[in-house]
Amino acid sequence: GAVVSQHPSRVICKSGTSVKIECRSLDFQATTMFWYRQFPKQSLMLMATSNEGSKATYEQGVEKDKFLINHASLTLSTLTVTSAHPEDSSFYICSAFFGHRDYGYTFGSGTRLTVV
Amino acid sequence: QKEVEQNSGPLSVPEGAIASLNCTYSDRGSQSFFWYRQYSGKSPELIMSIYSNGDKEDGRFTAQLNKASQYVSLLIRDSQPSDSATYLCAVNNPTNAGKSTFGDGTTLTVKP
Numbered sequence: 072g073a074v075v076s077q078h079p080s081r082v083i084c085k086s087g088t089s090v091k092i093e094c095r096s097l098d099f100q101a102t103t104m105f106w107y108r109q110f111p112k113q114s115l116m117l118m119a120t121s122n123e124g125s126k127a128t129y130e131q132g133v134e135k136d137k138f139l140i141n142h143a144s145l146t147l148s149t150l151t152v153t154s155a156h157p158e159d160s161s162f163y164i165c166s167a168f169f170g171h172r173d174y175g176y177t178f179g180s181g182t183r184l185t186v187v
Numbered sequence: 188q189k190e191v192e193q194n195s196g197p198l199s200v201p202e203g204a205i206a207s208l209n210c211t212y213s214d215r216g217s218q219s220f221f222w223y224r225q226y227s228g229k230s231p232e233l234i235m236s237i238y239s240n241g242d243k244e245d246g247r248f249t250a251q252l253n254k255a256s257q258y259v260s261l262l263i264r265d266s267q268p269s270d271s272a273t274y275l276c277a278v279n280n281p282t283n284a285g286k287s288t289f290g291d292g293t294t295l296t297v298k299p
Contacts, residue, residue: 077230103285114275114291115231120284164230168285174236175221175277176287181230 073099073169077179084155084186092150092182094165100145101167105176106138109162121148121165155186190214193276193290202299206263210276210290213257219279220252220259221287226272235261266297 074097084090094104104121119140120128127140137159139151152159162183166176193210200206208222219238223231237243237250237259249262259278263270273294277287 115289120286175233178230
């Protein structure tokens with residue numbers, strides 16, 4: 072089945088530094104990937120839609136300069152959290168749909184970011 | 188009103204019982220409906236998809252869809268402790284560029 076590989080699984084960084092999270096589609100091409108954030112005991116919050124070869128589309132309230140998304144190839148999308156602060160600590164998850172867009176998502180394994 | 192609403196939960200059932208999870212949605216243009224399971228600390232995984240009115244069965248799982256009532260449910264038969272997780276309902280409108288709208292989830296606990 073379709074696999075989305077996400078790295079790193081956990082990262083601890085100091086406040087003010089930047090962190091890059093990678094999301095790769097294995098064995099399939101993902102022209103579109105979605106980036107979510109999830110705080111403890113809360114639901115998924117869509118941050119942005121990443122489209123290969125074009126600028127990402129951000130959801131309302133998400134700072135595009137803080138959460139940089141790059142989708143340079145059909146198999147790789149990256150999310151960079153710039154100048155991270157403790158309030159950015161969260162679970163970040165990418166997803167893609169395999170085949171038709173209505174077939175449901177395959178999610179990456181998620182990245183637990185802790186900013187100290 | 189939220190676009191996708193689920194039972195607030197938590198839901199607790201004894202092992203072997205049927206767990207019933209419900210979801211309503213507001214967008215009448217929605218055409219695809221999904222149930223995801225999310226274990227604590229893990230990312231969601233797709234367990235069922237349904238597109239037509241009626242029932243769809245896959246092993247111990249049955250998804251039910253009623254577009255007229257804007258209602259989708261998930262039944263888990265012979266519930267097992269390993270089914271304890273948060274279940275997320277998601278809907279797709281084909282005009283929404285593939286973006287799914289998720290409910291807040293219902294946490295299910297199956298007690299041995």
